[in-house]
Amino acid sequence: MATKQLTPEIIDPIAFQDFRDALSDYAPQLEQLVCQLEDGSGNEEKIAQLFRILHSIKGDANLCQVHFFEPYMNVLEHLLDRVRHKELPYLDVLGDVLLLVMDRLVLMLDAVAEDLPLDDLRMDALRIRLEPLLEKKPEDLPQACAWLVSSMMGQAPSVPAPTQEAGNGHGGHRFADLQFFRSLAAQLEQRLPAFSGRTERNLALALETNRLSERPVPMEQLAAAIYMHDIGMMLLPESLWLKAGNLSVEDRRQLSAHPGWAAGLLERMPDWQEAARMVAQHHERPDGSGYPDGVRDGAICPGACVLALVDAFESVMLKHAQQGQRRSMLRAVAELNASERQFDSYWLQLFNQVVRTRLELGSVVGGA
Template identity: 30%
Template sequence: MERAIIDEFLDCTTECHTEVEACVRALNQHGGPEYIHRMFRSMHSLKGNCQMVGLTPFKDLMHRVEEIFAHLRAHPEQYFPELGEFLLMATDQIVDLLYELLKQGHADENRRALLATVCDNLRQQNQGALQAASFRDAIAMLGGKTKEKSPGGRGNRVNLQLQDDISLMRYWADKIDALTVFRKNRNTTSVELALELNTALGKPVDAQQLEVAVLMHDVGMAFVPHAIFNKETNLSREELRILQEHVQIGSQMLLRFGGWDDAAAMVLDHHEYYDGSGYPNRKKGEQIHAGARMLAVIDAFCSVTTERSDRSYKKSLLSAISEINANIHTQFDPHIVGAFNEVVRNMVLRSA
């Protein structure tokens, strides 16, 4: 694999482990099924990432852990600290083995096989109600308590050198995606779609300016209070004003960088509607930057194909495309939507 892909995989792995730790801590302190859901999503994401990069043995190992987790998801009232300790220890060992494999080219097969056997035993022993004693035995088999992390441990890479603009922007975009489990890896998908759409349209905008616009279009969301960002009911007029300011914040940041004027215009315009009913300047049609018209379609597509806190399911690709096509001439540029349909169709064919 390319070094950039390996680094991204390691970053996602560290994020997954951090999320599991936070959820176990919350469950032990005050409980709540939402933390079980968050922990499952994080572990499932790690399994998917292992499959994506061809680490099938680790994907299978994560699947064994997930099978234990499935019972807990169905019966969250059965949670007990020993279960959280085991899940944290299992994730900790998997992450250790992944780092060992990717850094040294090999991992301890005996440790992997032991964890797989322990998971299989737990599944057999806990087919009814979950038993704390069996999880205590499993923890003992794996070596006891989870180890304390040192401040300079894995994943803590502090770089005091000045990064190039795009690397820094990609880092910020990853941080925005990490604000909620419902945005996992969204900026990566959005960049890929944007560049393919730009090519399909004959490259009407500079590819690098477009990539930066995709990475920065929601950075302003970091300045929106979480109470507004995660609100599931209708926003008040003042809350809506605060939310909409994110386009100005992102575009101003790009102007301050210098050299990214086109990207700044795309960020500012990406919530303008084709019929002139968007924000912040109520531009319409060709007045809206071409890159922003592309970004509007991609942003909508990623939003409706991703689970959200106010929606317990995610829509299929076909449903998302249908929803976008239903809003041409009003929200979206029909020419761009037509090209996007073809991009998604090709994407589906490649993955078939």
């Protein structure tokens, strides 16, 4: 099934705005259904509702002459139709694809409305990666979907997606490991409601920053580090996480141990040594004032530098959340730059570019 590429343009301004208004109603309904289907029930009625929403979006796009939506909606509708007819199972990772595509389409619609450039949205790359999903066998679809999501959130590696290769001990297990790491991060988020969505926001920021680098770190290693960097906190009393006011010396000693516990787990698993180093060093600082080892400057690995930035940014965003999305983003990036000695200057400049682009596009952090 071949899709066609159409140049984004506004043919009928009134109809275009009508479609934007309709999509603003459809998008949260779609997101809610995807979240409900994460319980693994494969509820047929919810799947049918999801299909009807996609079908309605596609029909409205055609009616309102927003034809550049068609290539993306054709693929999503066809995939859901196969799920509906039990040719494919419904999988969480398929839901991830649906949300990713819809998020990008909403951003594209906003950018077209405001006559903004579309390059950073990488819509052509998304279309090229999306279409092959139509031909995937059920057993190959989960990995293909995960690869699409990962490649769109950051720089796709020059090697193919990992495959199950018998006996070599490499590649095939990494996808399963990443899913395990992600599940641990989700458990941590459940224990702290304020952390809801934090992992995916951090991952999106980290991979976007990494994509801008002339010397990017391996995407899978960075993703693993994002998922795992605070897992050691689960071994500490929750009262310590939530403690208000100044921390005692003993409190700080306990908190400083959490990167080592998560890093230790990664070190003991095949192929995750680089991610382990990122986790172990993400609280180190170029001036040597960080912990746990007081590592300085170039001795801190690049992935840890990226992780330190997104972790600090999320913390400041949370602190200023009551001020609204845009204002809290501005406050957070300002605080990071005011504390620039705490961060690697090369990666800080790239991170600034990512945040600036999001502010210009009016994007919500993490693509939410």
